[in-house]
Amino acid sequence: NAGVTQTPKFQVLKTGQSMTLQCAQDMNHNSMYWYRQDPGMGLRLIYYSASEGTTDKGEVPNGYNVSRLNKREFSLRLESAAPSQTSVYFCASSELAGGLAKNIQYFGAGTRLSVL
Amino acid sequence: RKEVEQDPGPFNVPEGATVAFNCTYSNSASQSFFWYRQDCRKEPKLLMSVYSSGNEDGRFTAQLNRASQYISLLIRDSKLSDSATYLCVRVGDSGYSTLTFGKGTMLLVSP
Numbered sequence: 521n522a523g524v525t526q527t528p529k530f531q532v533l534k535t536g537q538s539m540t541l542q543c544a545q546d547m548n549h550n551s552m553y554w555y556r557q558d559p560g561m562g563l564r565l566i567y568y569s570a571s572e573g574t575t576d577k578g579e580v581p582n583g584y585n586v587s588r589l590n591k592r593e594f595s596l597r598l599e600s601a602a603p604s605q606t607s608v609y610f611c612a613s614s615e616l617a618g619g620l621a622k623n624i625q626y627f628g629a630g631t632r633l634s635v636l
Numbered sequence: 637r638k639e640v641e642q643d644p645g646p647f648n649v650p651e652g653a654t655v656a657f658n659c660t661y662s663n664s665a666s667q668s669f670f671w672y673r674q675d676c677r678k679e680p681k682l683l684m685s686v687y688s689s690g691n692e693d694g695r696f697t698a699q700l701n702r703a704s705q706y707i708s709l710l711i712r713d714s715k716l717s718d719s720a721t722y723l724c725v726r727v728g729d730s731g732y733s734t735l736t737f738g739k740g741t742m743l744l745v746s747p
Contacts, residue, residue, distance in 0.1 A: 554731070623670075623735065625682075
């Protein structure tokens with residue numbers, strides 16, 4: 521009954537360090553998403569993968585890279601972290617196969633990242 | 637005009653009250669919406685879908701008004717556990733749909 525699992529839950533980085541946020545889903549969903557959430561800004565889409573083997577930029581992709589490793593896993597990489605990337609990061613997945621219900625996105629518990 | 641706009645609140649209501657939030661959207665072609673709920677420092681979770689004919693789930697009722705381009709969420713008999721931020725979400729129109737989230741409306745229910 522895991523749903524969407526994100527690791528790590530918390531991370532502190534120094535400016536310029538790199539790290540990868542991991543996300544895995546066990547619902548056999550086709551699509552996966554990475555968002556960031558900042559106070560007063562709401563959820564903003566960073567990258568998404570509509571299906572295995574494809575990735576697309578969202579609203580705020582600069583400074584990030586993604587990899588859809590397989591159908592279950594979608595990772596987000598910060599190559600050179602900056603203080604502006606301090607945020608809460610959420611991974612989500614959806615079935616996305618037509619029909620309103622298929623667009624429902626299920627979220628992981630989030631990663632709280634601080635860049636000093 | 638932002639794609640999805642919400643009053644950030646907070647809406648402070650006593651237990652048992654009825655409260656309503658609206659969410660306006662700019663794309664007149666928008667067909668489908670969700671309401672998500674987000675508790676403090678937690679992930680968003682689906683509350684309900686918004687159908688063109690409206691949708692009711694227990695104490696919660698969602699309506700879509702296409703003429704005025706807004707959706708609404710009505711909560712009857714508010715409970716303390718309803719305290720949360722409610723996110724209005726627009727479903728994209730393309731084949732590979734993405735969701736556009738509003739910034740949310742905070743509800744605080746007091747004893």
